[in-house]
Amino acid sequence: MSSSANHAVSYPRFLVRLLSVATDGGLQFYAWMTFLTAIALVGANAWAHQVADGMVLTHMTDHVSWGLYIANFTFGVGLAAGGVMMVIPAYLYDDHAMHDVVIFGEILAIAAIVVCIGFVGVDIGRPDRIWHMIPGVGRFNWPMSMLTWDVLVLNGYLVLNLHIVGYLLYHRFTGRKPNKRWYMPFVMASIVWAISIHTVTAFLYAGLGGRPFWNSALLAPRFLASAFVSGPAFIVLLLLAMRWLSDLKIGAGPIRTLVSILRVTTVVNLFMLASEVFVEFYTGGSHTAAAQYLFFGLEGHNDLVPWMWTSIVFNVVAAGIFLTRKGIEDNRFLVAACVLTFMGVWIEKGMGLIIPGFIPSTLHEIVEYAPSLVEWKVTAGIWALGGLVLTVGVKCGVAVLSGHERLVKG
Amino acid sequence: MSDSADGVSRRTLLKAAGATLGAAAFAQALAPLASWAEGMSSEDFLATHYKELDAEGLKTALKRIEEDTKKKTGVDVHVTADAPIPGVKFGYALNLSICIGCRKCAEACHEENNHDRKTNNSYIRVFEMDKGSIDFAKGTVDYAHPVPQPDKFYMPVQCQQCDNAPCVSVCPVEATWKEADGIVVVDYDWCIGCRYCEAACPYHARRFNWQAPEVPAKEINPDQGYLSNRLRPQGVMEKCHFCLHRTRKGKLPACLEACPTGARVFGNLLDPDSEIRWVLANKRVFVLKEELGTKPSFFYFFDE
Structure with a gap:
């Protein structure tokens, strides 16, 4: 009885403290949050116009019927799944140095899912339905x-x-x-789940x-x-930024572990790209047209x-x-490599994946898209909204983990 | 924290002011939504899926559409919702030997189905192809010269009304489905506009309403169907429906009636004496992209 009574007092207290942490900070913090809010406002206004006047305000067409939104959605799912690459060493291999920082991988996953849901939301022609x-x-x-599977796994994650x-x-x-029974099963589930969101x-x-460019096992x-490139690369940058901006002491261990992961995943990613390129171009035929468009241009069309x-x-330099x-x-x-590969994957998994699926069209018409x-x-x-969620999440995480925010000050 | 009590309250006050300012700014940013919501009634918002409408509900829905159209365009239209005819499965065959590429079919579709005038939309795309190949890579829809050209043949493409339709499987909200007579339809009042079906279709048969279609009042075809040619709302998908508001009443599709060469054959695949069954039994027939396993109900054939 006493324990549940405790929670009834301490949980609201916890939320109130987090709210205070989330809205409190120095000039730098307020400037950053104002900056992100301003961008989010511009986005919200553009979206409202798009809903009112129709998606004719985008440059999508019946030929290229998904564009920048779905490209960013796809990349965002990878970023969310990549967050779990902290969880695997921490819990599966019992790397204790990772235990504290793993929370930041999960906060990144939360922000990334918010971004994904946002991109699917704005791509829908009838949000009222x-x-x-x-x-x-x-x-x-x-x-x-x-x-529908994607809706389930993303919300579940x-x-x-x-x-x-x-x-x-x-x-x-x-x-x-913490009672292991109340988080270990969920941590293990989140590992499988991270893989599932990206698989789905x-x-x-x-x-x-009907889309040979995508129709590949x-x-x-x-x-x-x-995903295991962009996720860890972003977390490395995040940890370095936190080391610089906060007083939470993050050792060299977690970053070293993430770089070990990146050493493998960047090469595996390039290898898979090379396999696809080989199959496409050695086989030839009309199925190669989309890859031809993407890498070399097709019949004078070479926007991508x-x-x-x-x-x-x-990606190669990184x-x-x-x-x-x-x-x-x-x-x-390290920073240069992380930034390069993050951008590289954003292009490859975004515009580089979605747009060639539509060019040429299923009836081989070529209509380009920008x-x-x-x-x-x-x-x-x-993305600014995601940045707001991430900033608030990380700030709360740092405040609690560093011991600044405690129920009982000690 | 070393703030004095005074400092804390000032800080709280500033935070509250900031939050108010932020909320006001967002309300302002989203203002265009207000005008959009104005044009929408609660019936629009809470419309029921076509399959869940009972006889009474359907009657109300048809009346609502007629009244809405009257209000918006001033035109008296008659909207029907004929059910599939038992024992009928529609099929379409097109004779590539005699099609001359005049695009009368595409034009007839445009007028019959109340397509947006500005974009010159139609459910039919006519390809001019090089003789000696049926590779679409060698075809074009952008031809502007007298037809037929001696070294070309012409290939109109529209919805193939697949038995195994990829567009139907992928729809997340069952807004598109295959009717008992084989026609794949869209419920314009249920579609959420995600365009997954448009990505899934191997025949480029689907069209999205990137904005509300505009048809001058005097050009509106008043003979309309719930699942076919009634005026579509903004932000939803549409496609060829074999003119079901005509064909379910025993008439022929508009594209067939417009064809000057008689290249088009439409009929009941379940009737062994129908013309289309004769074509399938006696001509060299093929379907588009047979290797995808979509099982089209649309066939192409040659005479010679």
Whole structure:
């Protein structure tokens, strides 16, 4: 009885303290949050216009019917799944140095899922009918539609990570030892779940027989490989930023572990790309047209060519840096490699994956696509929203883990 | 924290002011949504899925559409919802030997189905192809010269009304389905506009309403169907429906009636004496992209 009474007092207290931490900070913090809010506002306004006037404000067409939004959605799912690459060493291999920082991987996953849901939301022509998707209330075409699977796994992953982060932080706040029964099963589930969100997202494309560029069994493995590049790369940058901006002491161990992961995943990712390129171009025939368009241009149409080669150069250079000693020892090299490969995967998994699925069209017409200003505004707005969630999450995490926020000051 | 009590309250006050300012800014940013919501009634928002409408509900829904159209365009239209005819499965065959590529079919579709005038939308795309190949890579829809050209043949493509339709499987909300007479339909009042079906279709048969379609009042075809040519709302998918508001009443599709060469054959696949069954039994027939296993109900054939 006493324990539940305690929770009734300490849990609201915990939430109030977090709210205070989330809205309190120095000038730098307020400037950063104002900056992100301003971008989110621009995005919200652009989206409102898009809903009112129609998706004609985007540059999508009946030929290229998914564009920048779905490209960013796909990349975001990878980022969310990549967050789990902290969880595997921490719990599966029992790396204790990782235990504290693993929470930041999960906070990243939460922010990334918010971004994903945002991008799917703005891509829908009739947001007022979103309730048609609610199982029981609307008509949820499960298990046939891969999109319904995606809705389930993404929301499930969000809930799992919210639970794990919330549970661990709350116990650190109250000074209680967390009960393994209440988080270990969820941590293990989140590992499987992280893989599932990206597999399901890949199946969404790979299952379409009419789109040879996507209709490849390698798509899901490739998605995972690139997720395990972009996720850890972002977390390395995040940990370095936290070391610089906060007084939470993060040792060299976790970063070294992440770089070890990146050494393998960047190379595996490039290897899979090379396999696909070989099969496409050695076989030839009309199925190669999309890859031809992406890498070399097709019949004088080559909007994506510079993007794709930029991505390849970024990923190759980053993989090279990670493999040298400097990649681990010199932070300047480490940061450069992480930024390069993050951008490289953003191009490859975003525009480089979605757009060639539509060019040439199923009847071999070539209509090119470049996002409109409205699309860029909305996209920036959603990433800014993700940035707000991440900043608040990390700030709360640091405050609790560093011992600044405790139920009983000691 | 070393703030004095005064400092804390000032800080709280500033935070509250900031939050209020932020909320006001977001409300302002989202203002365009207000005008959008104005044009929408609660019946629109709470529309029932077509399959869940009973006889009474369907009557109300048809009346609502007629009244809405009257209000918005001033035109008196008649909207019907004919059920599939038992014992009928529609099939379409197209004679590539005599199609001359005049695009009268695409034009007839445009007028019959109240397509957006500005985009010149139609459910039919006519490809001009090089003789000696049926590779679409060698075809084009952008031809502007007298037809037929001697070294070309012409291939109209529209919805193939697949038995194993990828567009139907992928829809997350069952807004598109295959009717008993083989026609794949869209419920314009249920579609959420995610365009997954458009990505899934191997025949480029689906069209999205990137904005509300516009048809001048005097050009609106008043003979409309719930699942076919009624005026579509913004943000939803549409596609060829074999003119079901005509064909379920025993008439022929508009594209067939417009064809000057008689290249098009439409009929009941379940009737062994139908013309289309004769074509399937006696001509060299093929379907588009047979290797995908979509099982089209649309066939192409040659004379010679």
